[in-house]
Amino acid sequence: MAPTHTLAAKSRRRFKKLSLATKHYRVMETSRLPLSSTIRGKLISAGYTSLSSISSVSSTDLARDVDMTEAEAVDISKLANQISGSNGTTSLINGGKNAWDMLHEEESLPRITTSCSDLDNILGGGISCRDVTEIGGVPGIGKTQIGIQLSVNVQIPREFGGLGGKAIYIDTEGSFMVERALQMAEACVEDMEEYTGYMMHKHFKASQVQMKPEDILENIFYFRVCSYTEQIALVNHLDKFISENKDVKVVIVDSITFHFRQDFDDLGQRTRVLSEMALKFMKLAKKFSLAVVLLNQVTTKYTDGSFQLALALGDSWSHSCTNRVILYWNGDERYAYIDKSPSLPSASASYNVTSRGLRNSSSSTKRVKMM
Amino acid sequence: MAPLKHVERENPIIDASFRDFCASHGIQTVEDFLLHDLYELAAFAERQRNADRLKEGITFMLSLIELQCRPWLNGMELLEDLHRNKHTLSTGDKGIDSLLQGGFREGQVTELVGPSSSGKTQFCMQAAASVAEKYSARVLYLDTGNSFSARRIAQFICSSSDAALRQKVLSRISCQMVYDVYTMFDMLHGLEVTLRSQAQMNVNEDRLQLLVVDSISSLITPILGGSGSQGRALMVAVGYMLKKLAHEHNIAILVTNHTVGAGEGGRTKPALGETWKSIPHVRLMLTRDHRNNNCTISILKHTSMPAGHTVTTMTREDNTHCL
Known part of the structure; x- marks a missing residue:
């Protein structure tokens, strides 16, 4: 027994020696830099012991942490990059991603269905997560209906091809109708049950629908915003709120415009506030991989000698979204048009607002005619 | 600019007494030193006990400043640099390439101006795909609007049927999200160092x-x-930093800008005002006709071409119009 015991002790001791050596080596890494001993001491005492730790932070942060000038910090990170060699050549900046990896990520991004398959088709499957989508149109065209529908549909469980997420609904106009949400939730649950029945009929194994319309309502976080200061405060708070509620997969703002169309005298100030808010929404969408849907009103715009309808908040704002969908009437039918998208061709599709929510237009109009 | 204290490490002549002397004249940093009347300073140094040592310090500071002076180039050298290092890069669109006499030039900042959904992002992604494919070069894409779409870029690649090549081209393009100007500064600093x-x-x-x-x-x-x-100072700083990067590392830089209304009649002009106007070397205006998807590009400003030339192209659906 004794020899094995000593062997174990020996190996343990060797391991200890080894870990000491690696620790020593790490300290050595920073010591290898051709710097004065005071700066080296500062770096090590601030926790920058390895080269990778130096090259992973920006020079500004390094300067602040180690209490040195920006120029010195730049030199140090340059040295660290130089010595760590191959690291510097593979990535140009910290945190950058290459398009090949992003292509796969993009293909696996979930989309939130609008419950209207024609609309889903032109949107490439639904409202895209990680994007900011602006939806605008004249009053009564169904902006709020789309908003409510999305806050219900985001909750469709994964087994049914949904996201199984939760929704944040920011209401600035007081137009969110909870009875309407309940109606749509009931219709959504009915549809899921019907789908399960269909699958069972086809001898597929499918899970029973567990969800109740009440659960759907419970998972819509509703914020009523009564002034633009409240709106700005809420947008700033969202980051924290969503960090605590990671399931949130859609943020709907109905409408982004309302408080900014009155109350504001200084238009320059408005542009600044709005563009900052837009960047915050972008950041949220990216950070939590969720969809941001901004509903916007229309205004008249004087171009080429005639008045035309355009979305409110002006030219600068029009750059603040990734995708833009414009809703309009064509005769008696509601249409949606993709006005801006980096990856989708511009196209239009008709849709219908029924008591059950958003649906395809053709089938339902036929049904009305039959009746 | 560095405080004088930091110069001492390499040059013991800039010691505490020298710094005290400078501080008594309101000089704390190297920059203050540059702005001060040096003859006056030397005259004051004359009256001090350790005059020789102080004057030595001043002379040393002056020699340090002289070191900052950049070497000169003559015209022929500049021309050689132009031919050897500053190539034109194809934008991936035949019409625009011929408008710009080959494409955009390395070492210059090209700006695309246009209203929302006029095709600016499409132009950028097409250019990224084209440069990464034709020149086997790396492309860095800084995106502020979550509008970078790898799928769309893949559509712009001419040889997209060859999967291995497609992967290679796509891996040369890296993308980074930037949501405020301060991160942008960090990014550009980091890039410069790399x-x-x-x-x-x-x-x-x-x-x-x-x-x-x-x-x-x-x-x-x-x-x-x-x-x-x-705000304006930050804007100009970003602009000059881009120009410096472009010049020193022979990079073609493409930035996009939006438009704002100019007076009555619904006319528009580029945003960011007059100060920004001097920063890009080339300004291109994009307008899109939504009825037929035609995109018109006109030159607002160019270093070697008269303004006003225009070309009309189609927004491409896929890679069927490859050069």
Whole structure:
């Protein structure tokens, strides 16, 4: 027994020696830099012991942490990059991603269905997560209906091809109708049950629908915003709120415009506030991989000698979204048009607002005619 | 600028007594030193006990400043640099290439101006795909609007049927999200450091040749205007930093800017105002006719061409119009 015991002790001791050596080596890494001993001491005492730790932070942060000038910090990170060699050549900046990896990520991004398959088709499957989508149109065209529908549909469980997420609904106009949400939730649950029945009929194994319309309502976080200061405060708070509620997969703002169309005298100030808010929404969408849907009103715009309808908040704002969908009437039918998208061709599709929510237009109009 | 204290480490002559002497004249940093009347300073130094040592310090500071002076180049050298290092890069669109006499030039900042959904981002992504494919160059894409779409870029690649090549081209394009101007500064600083160290190690394969910023205006608009001039200073600093990067590392830089209304009649002009106007070397205006998807590009400003030329192209659905 004794020899094995000593062997174990020996190996343990060797391991200890080894870990000491690696620790020593790490300290050595920073010591290898051709710097004065005071700066080296500062770096090590601030926790920058390895080269990778130096090259992973920006020079500004390094300067602040180690209490040195920006120029010195730049030199140090340059040295660290130089010595760590191959690291510097593979990535140009910290945190950058290459398009090949992003292509796969993009293909696996979930989309939130609008419950209207024609609309889903032109949107490439639904409202895209990680994007900011602006939806605008004249009053009564169904902006709020789309908003409510999305806050219900985001909750469709994964087994049914949904996201199984939760929704944040920011209401600035007081137009969110909870009875309407309940109606749509009931219709959504009915549809899921019907789908399960269909699958069972086809001898597929499918899970029973567990969800109740009440659960759907419970998972819509509703914020009523009564002034633009409240709106700005809420947008700033969202980051924290969503960090605590990671399931949130859609943020709907109905409408982004309302408080900014009155109350504001200084238009320059408005542009600044709005563009900052837009960047915050972008950041949220990216950070939590969720969809941001901004509903916007229309205004008249004087171009080429005639008045035309355009979305409110002006030219600068029009750059603040990734995708833009414009809703309009064509005769008696509601249409949606993709006005801006980096990856989708511009196209239009008709849709219908029924008591059950958003649906395809053709089938339902036929049904009305039959009746 | 560095405080004088930091100069001491390498040069013991800038010691505490010298710094005290400077501080008594309101000089704390190297920059203050540059702005001060040096003859007056020397005259004051004369009256001090340790006059010789102080004067030695002043002379030393002056020699340090002289070291900062950049070497000169003559015209022939400049021309040689132009032919050897500043190539034109194809934009991926035949019409625009012929309008710009080959495409955009390395070492210059090209700005695309246009209203929302006029095709700016499409142009940027097409250019990124084209440069990464044709020149085997690396492309860095700074995105502020979550509008970078790898799928769309893949559609712009001419040889997209060859999967291996497609992967290679796509991996040369890297994308980074930027949501405020301060992060942008960090990014550009970091990039500069990386490029400088690459240049020292003579890494020439897969060189960064195109930097896209889509869009610079959404970073700058939140800080611009109001009472302070700080926003404008930041804007100009970003502009000059881009120009410096372009010049020193032979990168073509493509930035996008939006438009704002100019007076009555619904006419528009580029955003960011007159100060920004001097920064890009080339300004292109994009307008899109939504009825037929035609995109018109006109030159607003160019270093070697008269303004006003226009070309009309189609927004491409896929890679069927490859050069």
